[in-house]
Amino acid sequence: xxxxxxxxxxxxxxxxxxxxxxxxxxxxxxxxxxxxxxxxxxxxxxxxxxxxxxxxxxxxxxxxxxxxxxxxxxxxxxxxxxxxxxxxxxxxxxxxxxxxxxxxxxxxxxxxxxxxxxxxxxxxxxxxxxxxxxxxxxxxxxxxxxxxxxxxxxxxxxxxxxxxxxxxxxxxxxxxxxxxxxxxxxxxxxxxxxxxxxxxxxxxxxxxxxxxxxxxxxxxxxxxxxxxxxxxxxxxxxxxxxxx
Numbered sequence: 001x002x003x004x005x006x007x008x009x010x011x012x013x014x015x016x017x018x019x020x021x022x023x024x025x026x027x028x029x030x031x032x033x034x035x036x037x038x039x040x041x042x043x044x045x046x047x048x049x050x051x052x053x054x055x056x057x058x059x060x061x062x063x064x065x066x067x068x069x070x071x072x073x074x075x076x077x078x079x080x081x082x083x084x085x086x087x088x089x090x091x092x093x094x095x096x097x098x099x100x101x102x103x104x105x106x107x108x109x110x111x112x113x114x115x116x117x118x119x120x121x122x123x124x125x126x127x128x129x130x131x132x133x134x135x136x137x138x139x140x141x142x143x144x145x146x147x148x149x150x151x152x153x154x155x156x157x158x159x160x161x162x163x164x165x166x167x168x169x170x171x172x173x174x175x176x177x178x179x180x181x182x183x184x185x186x187x188x189x190x191x192x193x194x195x196x197x198x199x200x201x202x203x204x205x206x207x208x209x210x211x212x213x214x215x216x217x218x219x220x221x222x223x224x225x226x227x228x229x230x231x232x233x234x235x236x237x238x239x240x241x242x243x244x
Contacts, residue, residue: 036228037181040205042198047190049202050229051178052082052243053171057121060175060243062086062101062138068093068236071223078242083225084166084177086239087140088115088217095238097141098131105135115143117214119168125175127168127212140216140239142168144192147213152196164189164231165218167199171208177241178202179224179231186231189218 037048054060063078075083088096095107097115109118109131120126120136129145144155146167164187169176180198182188190198195215203210216222220234 039183040198040202042190042194042201045190046183047180047198048183049178049180050224050226051176052084052226054082054125054175054177054243057123057125057175060121060138060241062099062121062140062239062241064095064099064101064106064239065237071225071233071237071240074237074240074242075225078240079244080225080240080242081227082177082243083223084179084241085217085222085224085233085237086241087142089221089238093236093238095141098139099141099239100136100139101239103135103137109141112141112143115141117141117143117145119214121175124173125170127170127214142214142216145212145214146196146199147210150209150211152200155193155196157193160191160193162188162191163219164222165192165195166216166222166224167195167213168216169199169203169208169213170211171203176208177224179218179222181231187220187234 037050039046039048065074071083087099090096096110097107097112098109098118099107116129118128118131118139118141120132120139122136145153147153165180167178169178180189192215199210199213221237223233223237224231
């Protein structure tokens with residue numbers, strides 16, 4: 001009798017256990033790089049951005065990517081704590097304008113209404129409309145200029161498009177690199193014509209006093225890497241700023 005009762009109890013327990021709904025295992029989600037981006041709203045549109053500050057120019061190098069290596073390889077080889085791409089390149093992977101790396105001029109300056117600015121780095125960094133007379137340690141011609149002497153510039157562009165943007169800023173004599181992307185895509189972003197005032201809006205929210213700002217290549221051949229964010233390129237970057 002006791003055996004039969006025990007058997008009945010066991011059967012009841014098994015039936016009860018089988019009828020219980022399965023316990024769902026919560027998914028293990030790792031934060032994506034884009035989860036670490038801050039948000040800014042400009043003209044009723046939301047964009048995301050991140051940046052890094054160069055506190056010591058001696059640890060910043062501009063490196064030409066002549067072997068067409070991916071950014072991951074460049075980061076590892078050069079031990080980059082932070083990385084972003086440099087200026088623009090043509091379809092033959094030749095620099096569009098002035099490029100100086102480690103004190104050597106790799107490409108001559110060009111006359112261009114679009115690439116109208118120069119970012120030069122020696123003991124100090126400068127962003128100007130005019131190429132410095134003395135050869136700096138590193139320099140890139142890019143553009144357009146976005147801000148000059150603290151004022152956003154008005155840009156009139158015939159062929160503007162939504163795309164990722166990379167910007168260099170001078171804030172209180174510090175050099176800051178920033179990327180701005182769309183709310184839903186890391187490859188989209190603001191129109192170039194909106195970028196000067198968008199940069200001013202971001203700077204105001206962070207309490208920055210921006211003197212000059214210039215646009216760098218932000219399309220498919222752009223990359224941005226920090227401790228928390230890694231926006232990879234789709235095509236090889238022509239050059240990189242590496243900070244270690």
